[in-house]
Structures are given as structure tokens and as C-alpha cells.
């Protein structure tokens with residue numbers, strides 16, 4: 001009713017809605033209309049609704065359809081593997097996230113059946129279709145998107161097996177073969193001196209040129225070790241500031257915006273380059289208020305599973321370093337979409353990565369083909385819990401720089417004998 005009256009008023013003014021919102025006539029309207037104006041800035045623009053999402057799969061590498069005949073899940077000693085097979089008998093393999101132990105029924109019952117029978121070349125569309133079909137959107141969150149990401153990686157490997165192309169090329173083209181890393185630390189239960197020792201050791205281990213450490217109490221303001229946050233900010237800056245780019249991650253610690261800003265000012269004073277998740281991750285307005293008050297870029301997004309919320313935060317100044325998690329957000333295609341939105345604002349999109357499941361491998365694929373991945377990519381160590389080897393340029397980390405995966409598909413080969421000993425996980 002009120003919306004109808006509001007639209008009639010616009011019609012009577014004989015101007016379209018966009019011209020109206022951009023103009024200065026709002027003060028002539030009622031408080032109700034003003035509210036509509038104030039909130040409309042966060043609504044989707046018409047071109048966002050009608051424009052299809054960016055597509056990344058390079059069709060030119062595939063002359064024939066690649067029909068997915070089967071998609072299967074295997075488990076061995078805490079690791080989870082996905083196999084995608086085409087009707088022509090080609091095979092792709094990916095390592096899934098360790099949390100698949102909790103999510104596998106969603107994979108076997110919902111995700112895999114929706115991939116089977118589809119053309120792998122339509123992967124851009126597939127990751128949206130599986131979300132919309134059967135009201136699967138109601139499942140959105142890590143338990144849904146981790147299985148989708150795992151399926152996507154296996155399909156990319158299948159496309160690589162058929163074309164001989166690396167996933168980075170299939171997703172748009174490899175732009176860089178070396179990827180500078182930042183080493184991520186997590187020592188909240190250690191005192192400042194011991195934390196610093198561990199942080200410096202992690203930097204030394206890979207000769208990292210950038211480092212991130214943890215602030216606050218993770219979803220609570222109080223430090224596990226009283227006084228740790230403030231002491232460590234200056235200690236890390238003094239020990240490593242001349243050697244490394246410094247990042248800090250509050251993991252959603254500060255509900256109080258003023259306190260979050262206070263900590264941000266300390267980081268600015270000591271030359272830090274981004275401040276991650278200052279407020280609880282879903283406190284969008286509070287995060288934006290912190291971003292508005294500070295010069296230091298706010299990094300955010302590892303918990304986010306909604307494309308629209310991500311887009312809103314990027315376009316409304318809530319985040320300056322977008323951080324989709326390649327697993328939690330549903331794979332490389334959706335993460336590269338975030339990068340596109342960030343690029344439109346002149347911002348980087350530097351993914352958060354999961355430590356297990358060869359998270360660094362998928363980060364490497366993303367960073368090698370993304371135009372705006374940021375200066376350094378997150379690194380949490382190498383997973384050698386199962387036998388794998390690079391099929392492209394040899395995998396190495398030197399002077400804090402990792403080689404990109406350039407072999408076909410996801411660029412690694414898992415030991416076939418190891419895979420043979422894995423147990424297939426059936427649909428319920």
C-alpha cells in the first residue's frame with residue numbers, strides 16, 4: 001500500500017526511480033518516503049538483477065560436450081576425494097575439505113546427483129543451478145557449499161584431463177606462475193612473548209614477506225591471555241615491521257564498534273596493512289562503521305556464503321579486502337565472481353583458505369588466474385597426509401613465494417594405489 005503510494009508519487013513527478021534517487025528532492029517527501037530512499041541505496045540495481053553472472057570456463061578448449069556420467073566420493077584415513085567421470089571415460093579427481101566427514105550426505109544425496117548428466121562445460125551455470133533446484137538455497141552455508149566446491153574442483157580436473165589445460169587456464173588464463181604468500185598464525189592461548197617467538201619462527205620457515213596474526217578472543221572481546229592483543233601489536237611491528245607486510249585478524253572479536261576502532265587505530269599507528277573481521281562476521285553495519293572510521297583496509301568475508309551480501313559489503317564500503325573462502329563459499333567460480341565485484345571498486349579479493357584438503361592448491365589456482373588477488377595469499381602449511389605430486393611446474397616455496405599449479409586440471413596427481421585403497425561412500 002505505502003509502496004504503491006510512493007511509486008504513484010514518483011510517477012506523478014514524471015521521473016524514473018534512479019533519477020529520483022540520484023537527485024536532491026528527497027527532502028520534499030514524507031518520512032516514510034525518506035526511509036524508502038535511505039534504504040533503497042542497498043537494493044540491487046536493475047542491471048545487477050538482469051545481468052547474468054560472469055562466466056569463467058573457456059569454452060574454446062572443448063569442441064564436444066563433456067557429459068558427467070558419475071560423481072563419487074571416497075574416504076581414506078581422514079581425507080576425502082571426489083571422482084568425476086565423463087561418458088567418454090575421462091576422469092577427474094579432487095581432494096575435498098576435511099569437514100566432509102560431517103557433510104557427506106549432502107554431497108552424496110544432493111550435490112552429486114545434480115551434477116550427473118550435466119555438461120561439464122556449463123560449470124558456471126551448474127554451481128547456480130544446484131543452489132536453486134529443489135529449494136536447496138535453504139541449505140546455504142558451509143555444509144552446502146563445501147560439497148559444491150569439492151564437486152567443482154573434480155569437474156575442473158575432468159575438464160583438464162580432456163583438454164590438457166590447467167584449471168587456471170580453463171578459468172580464464174594463467175597470469176602468474178609465482179604466488180607470494182603470507183603466513184597465517186594462530187596462537188591465542190600463548191602469552192605475547194611465546195606468540196612472538198612462534199610468529200617469527202613461522203616467517204623464518206618459508207622466508208615469508210608477509211605475516212598475519214590473531215587479535216582478540218575469537219567471537220569474544222576478552223583475550224585468552226590478558227593484555228595479549230595490545231602488547232603483541234607493538235611487539236610484532238617492532239620485530240617484523242621492517243621485514244614483512246603485517247596483517248592482523250580479530251576473528252569477530254569486537255561487538256563494541258568504538259573498541260574495534262580503538263584497536264584499528266593501534267594497528268594503523270604500527271603500520272599494519274589490513275585489519276580482518278573486527279566485528280562479529282554478520283554485524284555488517286558495525287563492520288562498515290569501523291571501516292568508515294579507519295584508514296586501514298578492513299578484510300572480511302571468510303564466513304560469508306551469500307553472493308548478494310558479499311556484493312553489498314563491497315559496494316557499500318564495508319570491506320576493502322574481500323576474503324571468500326574457496327571451500328566455504330562454494331568454489332573457484334563463485335570466489336572469482338567476488339573478485340570481479342571487488343575489481344569494479346578497485347579492490348583486491350584475497351581468499352581465506354582452509355588448512356586441510358590442500359587449501360593452498362586451490363588458492364594457487366585462484367591466485368594464478370585472478371586479475372586482483374592482492375599482494376600476498378594466505379598460507380597455512382603443506383598437507384602431506386596422503387601421497388600427491390605436482391603434474392606441472394615442480395611445487396616449491398622459496399623466499400615466501402609458491403609456484404602456481406600449472407599441470408592439467410587441478411595440477412596434482414594422487415597416488416593411484418592410495419586411491420584404490422580408499423573406501424567409496426554411498427548415497428543413503
Ligand SMILES: [Mg+2]
Pocket residue numbers: 249251276277302352
Ligand atoms: Mg580470519
